[in-house]
Amino acid sequence: MTKRRKRPVRAGRVFLYLSLLSFSFIFLFPLYLAIVNSLQGWYSVPTVLPDTWNWSNYYYATTMIDFWRYTRNSLIISSISVITTTLSSGMVGYAFARLKAPGKNALFMLVISTMMVPGIVTQIPTYVLFNQLNLLNTFWPWFLWGIGGSAFYIFMYRQFFVTIPVELEEAARIDGCSYFRIYWNIFLPISKPLVATAMILIFHGSWNDVTGPFMYLKEQRYPLATALSMIGYKELGSNITINQISIAGGLLLAIPVIVTFFVGQKNITQGIATTGIKG
């Protein structure tokens, strides 16, 4: 009996590990290629095994274009978005989770349904509006979007806040705390893992956004992601992009995203799992 039962189980395990390893290879191989090829000679043919180690490519990636200015722009836009979106979404999520009011359910349906509206349908008329309000080529739009919160994170906070026992806020209510202070002093501090998750995911979203800044900003104010997609690394007078330096620039862009992902990995996986969705 043991012999007959054990063999298929073991074959299954071997198959499982083989599959896990093959998929790992498929997902990691392009990243490996990116790193190796970012270090090769200019205009060289792509390679699997490294020929040389031109670390200077990374130096050129930061000097051939206005790299640090674009990075500063990225940091400004991301900071504005991260801070405003996190706090605002949390507050709105708290109101939806803990306060009773007429019209609440209808409003919540509205929040959920906005997740289905194609972004570009509102982005273009918003561009026309901002143009008339003289808000183009400023960072104000990100501040405004931020204080409006984001449907996905409102939903995420709401899902978490509904699970918190009611005793926690009742005591504070009896002491005469306002609802805002309950959110600020009680709910926000106990949901630190969720706040961290929201901050990291919002950071990824705004750091990686190419097309939003392209629509609303001029080149001087482009963040790094937009700059890398609009401005190629070229030698003076040439119009051939130096692929090796492009890849180096792309990897530099990815570093903050990868680092923050690893820092918050545990929270992120749990956060998304509890919400059940990802935007």
Add this chain to the structure above:
Amino acid sequence: MSIKENTRRTISFYMMVSPWLIIFVSLSLVPLLYGLFLSFTNYRGFNIDNLRFVGLDNYKLVLTDNDAMPALRRTLLFALVNVPLGSAIAFLLAMLLNNNARGTGIYRTIFYLPSIIPIITTILLFKNILFNTNGGILNTILNLFGIGSVNWLGYSWAPVALLLLMNWGAGGGILIYLAGLQGIASEYYESASIDGANALQKFWHITTPLMTPTIFFNMLMGIIGSLQIYMQPILLTGEELLARPIRPIYFYNVHAFQQIFNGQRFSYGMAALWVLFVVILFISIVVFVTRKYWVYSEVEN
């Protein structure tokens, strides 16, 4: 609780949701309707004080010109392949991760990692290193197996290249599927084992039906996302966002976006985007309506 307390709570509620409500109305609802309004005018980016109503002219153009509708068909076809493929990959990966294999955490990180890499980095990487016609790695691999080189960014293969690029990040969906899989009570599997069900039967009669709500949600979001793709096709063959991609990957949103920012055809672009909006709404409704035929629900109604 007193009436006064109720009123105070209502006021607090509306005060606390007001940032969202105000911004939603002014930067989503108003633009949405403003865009609808512009789509009936001759707005071309400079004549905002001198608009003329043109009725349905822009919509007629969108429905009859040589670009928009063929692009829409192309986009729908691409979504029809891309969405199930992406969902299937994410589902498969989640199934693999749900086996308590040693090092599951590491594999999960590896599968998830590509989905967080900035899109522009991914595009540069695939375009310049993998799809490169001059010694690109994918062709090197094909040649290794005795298969001839392929022009990945040419007319015949560009859609396939785009599929590969998009689905390298398919692991982004695994967390949701994993949460769904872990939510299935082990009793189901145990009683099925007692009844002598094999792994395939368990997968087909327990896992799949119980996962349909997750699959449903992922498919719906996937469709909405897929129909809006424009940055990847543009940058896959072009050097910047206003470069026109080759025909097989000239998608609907590419057309709308570039007509507006390259051709200053704002009103035409808005009409095109509203057509897309209606198409997405229609498809979402169809998917929702068909839900009762294939999505498992614990509550029979």
